[in-house]
Amino acid sequence: xxxxxxxxxxxxxxxxxxxxxxxxxxxxxxxxxxxxxxxxxxxxxxxxxxxxxxxxxxxxxxxxxxxxxxxxxxxxxxxxxxxxxxxxx
Numbered sequence: 001x002x003x004x005x006x007x008x009x010x011x012x013x014x015x016x017x018x019x020x021x022x023x024x025x026x027x028x029x030x031x032x033x034x035x036x037x038x039x040x041x042x043x044x045x046x047x048x049x050x051x052x053x054x055x056x057x058x059x060x061x062x063x064x065x066x067x068x069x070x071x072x073x074x075x076x077x078x079x080x081x082x083x084x085x086x087x088x089x
Contacts, residue, residue: 028074030054034064035079044077061085 031048035041036059048055056071058064060082068076080088 025051028053030071030073031075031077032056032058032064032067032073033077034058036060036082040079061089
């Protein structure tokens, strides 16, 4: 179940790259980011928040499952390698 997405970005990005919404972002209303490493979460959280998306963050699988049950986000960005309960579980 689910989907796998791969993004390849150039090593150096122009300053305006993250100020214009990417296609499809305007349609997003709610996102859950699941990652146990805050440095991985923050750039995406800040970008989506600036675009008006409601962003929730969970740092582990059980908390993510609780948040999904409560709010049913449109998209879940999921870290595959987390302690306790990984992305596959």
